[in-house]
Amino acid sequence: MNEVGMYFFGLLIFLSGLTLIFTENLIYAAFLLALCLLSIAGFYVIYNASFLAVIQILIYAAGILILIAFGIMLTKRSPEGKVIVGYHLLFFGSLVTLGMALLIYALVGSSTIGPHEIIHTTGQVREIGIRFLTQYILAFELIAFLLLVVLVGASYLGKKSQHA
Amino acid sequence: MLDPIIFGLMIGAFLFCTGILIVIIKKNAIFVMIGIELMLNGASVNLVVFSSSDPNIEGQLMGIFVVVLAAAESVVALAIMLNIFRHFQTLDLNSLKKLKH
Numbered sequence: 001m002n003e004v005g006m007y008f009f010g011l012l013i014f015l016s017g018l019t020l021i022f023t024e025n026l027i028y029a030a031f032l033l034a035l036c037l038l039s040i041a042g043f044y045v046i047y048n049a050s051f052l053a054v055i056q057i058l059i060y061a062a063g064i065l066i067l068i069a070f071g072i073m074l075t076k077r078s079p080e081g082k083v084i085v086g087y088h089l090l091f092f093g094s095l096v097t098l099g100m101a102l103l104i105y106a107l108v109g110s111s112t113i114g115p116h117e118i119i120h121t122t123g124q125v126r127e128i129g130i131r132f133l134t135q136y137i138l139a140f141e142l143i144a145f146l147l148l149v150v151l152v153g154a155s156y157l158g159k160k161s162q163h164a
Numbered sequence: 165m166l167d168p169i170i171f172g173l174m175i176g177a178f179l180f181c182t183g184i185l186i187v188i189i190k191k192n193a194i195f196v197m198i199g200i201e202l203m204l205n206g207a208s209v210n211l212v213v214f215s216s217s218d219p220n221i222e223g224q225l226m227g228i229f230v231v232v233l234a235a236a237e238s239v240v241a242l243a244i245m246l247n248i249f250r251h252f253q254t255l256d257l258n259s260l261k262k263l264k265h
Contacts, residue, residue, distance in 0.1 A: 049215070
């Protein structure tokens with residue numbers, strides 16, 4: 001069961017990532033990103049991170065996707081609604097990507113990661129809540145402060161400027 | 165049968181490389197932001213994969229921070245993009261060359 005889910009979600013991530021590279025329509029890209037993020041959430045469930053999977057669906061697949069859809073709708077110019085995005089720097093980009101892939105492959109291949117069993121723990125939400133309020137309390141409060149700054153900054157940037 | 169840790173690392177590396185390729189070759193600023201999201205997800209997949217055999221879930225906690233930071237980043241980036249579009253009437257990265265208005 002675990003193996004099947006692992007390969008299924010891996011295949012979905014692989015296919016949607018490849019299609020994201022080759023698609024030229026921005027609307028399709030947004031929905032492909034939704035598929036990719038949802039399959040990553042499924043992948044997290046297989047890898048014993050169910051709370052993060054829920055967070056992923058809530059924040060990424062709902063929040064950020066809606067933001068991106070609003071961004072596309074507010075910045076399109078063609079009247080029929082299609083947004084076609086072209087390519088540039090194809091050779092340079094594929095060279096950098098190939099180099100990065102080879103680098104990661106060499107790093108993973110040269111490491112001594114033994115075979116591991118995926119364990120399945122229960123009571124993760126309780127554990128995460130306790131850890132956030134004891135061990136990671138500073139990071140938690142900084143995140144709260146950062147979210148306040150982002151709220152104020154985004155509403156300031158988003159309002160129509162006086163002199164434009 | 166692949167080892168699940170190795171398979172997860174492959175998926176993370178694939179997401180990261182896809183993100184880099186999209187950031188470099190696409191011409192639209194929103195598409196570049198989609199690539200950045202993919203790169204963040206690749207890093208997050210790596211964290212989760214390494215914490216999957218760890219009884220005290222350190223990687224998952226870091227993954228939650230990654231998700232929150234990605235949300236904050238994309239909100240500010242989209243607000244800036246709306247301002248750029250209002251000013252230049254385009255989001256094509258090759259035609260955004262002027263720094264003063």
